[in-house]
Amino acid sequence: MPRRDLFYKLTWLAVGGAVVSAAAAAVRMLFPKVFFEPPMKFRAGVPSDYQPGAVSERWKKEWRVWMVRTEKGLFALSATCTHLGCTPVWLEAENRFQCPCHGSAYTPEGINVEGPAPRPLERFRITLDRSGQIVVDKRRVFRQEWGEWNHPESILRL
Incomplete structure (x- = not known):
C-alpha cells in the first residue's frame, strides 16, 4: 500500500474517531449520573x-x-x-449564629449583624x-x- 493511501486512510480514521467520540459525549450528557433529584x-x-x-x-x-x-x-x-456557603453554628449563650469561616454573625431571626456576610x-x-x-x-x-x-x-x- 502506498504511503499516500495509508495517510489518507489514517486521516479518515482519526476524523471518524473524533466524530464518534463527540457523539458519544453528547449522548452521555443526556443521561446524568444521578437519575433522581434529592428531596427538597x-x-x-x-x-x-x-x-x-x-x-x-x-x-x-x-x-x-x-x-x-x-x-x-x-x-x-x-x-x-x-x-x-459555610455552615454557621448556633451559640445559645450569645443568642446568635456564628460562621466559623470568616466570622459573620446573625441574630436568631437570621439578620446579619457582623462580618462579611452580604445579606441575611x-x-x-x-x-x-x-x-x-x-x-x-x-x-x-x-x-x-x-x-x-x-x-x-x-x-x-x-
Whole structure:
C-alpha cells in the first residue's frame, strides 16, 4: 500500500474517531449520573415540638435548616452562610449564629449583624399539612432584602 493511501486512510480514521467520540459525549450528557433529584421537602414534626424563644438544630445536619420559634411564629432558617456557603453554628449563650469561616454573625431571626456576610440568612417555605405536621419546602426561598419575609408562607403564625 502506498504511503499516500495509508495517510489518507489514517486521516479518515482519526476524523471518524473524533466524530464518534463527540457523539458519544453528547449522548452521555443526556443521561446524568444521578437519575433522581434529592428531596427538597421534609416533615418537621408538630408546632408543639418547638419551644418559644428557642432554636432547634434537629434538622441542621440532614437538611441544613434551623427551626426558630419567636413571638412572631415559627420559621425554617437556612443553615448556609450568605458569604461563602459555610455552615454557621448556633451559640445559645450569645443568642446568635456564628460562621466559623470568616466570622459573620446573625441574630436568631437570621439578620446579619457582623462580618462579611452580604445579606441575611434565607427562609424556606413552611406550612402545616392536614394532619397538623409542619412541612418545610426548600424549593421556595424567601429573602429579607426583597421584602419576602412578610410572605405568609415564610413564617408559621402560631
